[in-house]
Amino acid sequence: MALLTSEDLKNINRQLEEADSAVRRVTGLDIKEVCRALYGTSPSCEKIGIVPVTSGNGIIGNFSASLHAITQYFGFESFVTDMPDVSGYYEAVKKGAEIILMADDHTFLAHNLKNGKIANNQPCTGIIYAEIASRHLKADSKDVLVIGLGKVGFPGAAHFANKGFNVYGYDADKVLLEKAVSNLGIIPFTPSSPRKFSMIFEATPCANTIPEFVISKNCVISTPGIPCAISDELRKKYDVEIVMEPLGIGTVSMLYSVL
Numbered sequence: 735m736a737l738l739t740s741e742d743l744k745n746i747n748r749q750l751e752e753a754d755s756a757v758r759r760v761t762g763l764d765i766k767e768v769c770r771a772l773y774g775t776s777p778s779c780e781k782i783g784i785v786p787v788t789s790g791n792g793i794i795g796n797f798s799a800s801l802h803a804i805t806q807y808f809g810f811e812s813f814v815t816d817m818p819d820v821s822g823y824y825e826a827v828k829k830g831a832e833i834i835l836m837a838d839d840h841t842f843l844a845h846n847l848k849n850g851k852i853a854n855n856q857p858c859t860g861i862i863y864a865e866i867a868s869r870h871l872k873a874d875s876k877d878v879l880v881i882g883l884g885k886v887g888f889p890g891a892a893h894f895a896n897k898g899f900n901v902y903g904y905d906a907d908k909v910l911l912e913k914a915v916s917n918l919g920i921i922p923f924t925p926s927s928p929r930k931f932s933m934i935f936e937a938t939p940c941a942n943t944i945p946e947f948v949i950s951k952n953c954v955i956s957t958p959g960i961p962c963a964i965s966d967e968l969r970k971k972y973d974v975e976i977v978m979e980p981l982g983i984g985t986v987s988m989l990y991s992v993l
């Protein structure tokens with residue numbers, strides 16, 4: 735399980751603003767508008783309780799504070815409980831939280847106590863980053879490359895396939911690649927048959943997974959993957975537009991999915 739570090743979450747507001755600007759350049763919409771279009775939902779003053787969780791590797795220094803900043807950036811009222819874990823959950827409900835946000839090392843959830851809806855960060859992240867890439871205004875075809883077909887990548891690939899895109903997929907794990915081919919009907923991408931893509935979605939925990947020969951002009955890389963999937967050198971050489979942010983885009987996708 736690739737866990738965030740406090741370093742990943744530094745200057746979260748600037749990271750959100752930069753990602754929002756990139757989403758607007760790529761799609762013509764801001765992140766909230768993409769969420770509204772994707773889920774057909776809009777906030778109505780829901781109060782969010784953020785509960786720190788001490789299990790496993792324990793509390794990540796600025797994780798809860800980052801969720802507080804993220805929820806406020808997207809216009810929600812939110813608070814971080816003083817207590818963690820069960821006491822924190824109790825505190826959140828007593829203080830009137832309608833949506834609970836909390837994460838252990840394996841699951842990051844949003845639970846709407848009013849309508850019972852619950853969301854998991856991994857599929858919600860894959861779906862929103864795929865949706866952003868799928869709305870690329872200057873895409874040169876319906877071809878999209880998905881690198882990484884795990885807990886985030888597979889739902890992202892499924893989202894592209896459901897929207898009728900030609901999905902070329904690759905994963906270092908051949909079993910996962912085969913599962914995506916048989917379950918989603920995607921086309922296995924082989925470096926031996928190179929093609930260029932104007933839409934690339936990457937969801938791996940490895941750096942530099944995007945090779946030069948797949949980058950077309952007007953290329954957009956939409957990637958929740960940490961660390962970054964493309965070197966600064968390649969990004970500058972091809973003037974690639976990149977949508978990448980460590981926590982907020984996936985979180986707001988979760989929230990809109992439970993409204």
Ligand code: NAI
Nearest residue numbers: 736882884885886905906907937938939958960980981984
């Ligand atoms: P996962 O482990 O379920 O999936 C990652 C997949 O990448 C695996 O199937 C693995 O075989 C594949 N992979 C690894 N190296 C590769 C390479 N060089 N080429 C091709 N495939 C390769 O992990 P998960 O949960 O899907 O997360 C993926 C990444 O997204 C992680 O870095 C995680 O930290 C990040 N993440 C980011 C979020 C955000 O909001 N930015 C939210 C959730 C996860």
Ligand code: 2YC
Nearest residue numbers: 737738786787793794797837838842
């Ligand atoms: O501070 C806390 O409450 C910790 N229990 C939070 C642990 C989050 C662990 N999960 C992750 O770092 C990644 C994130 C990208 C979101 C999903 N998994």
Ligand code: MG
Nearest residue numbers: 981982983984
């Ligand atoms: Mg994100």
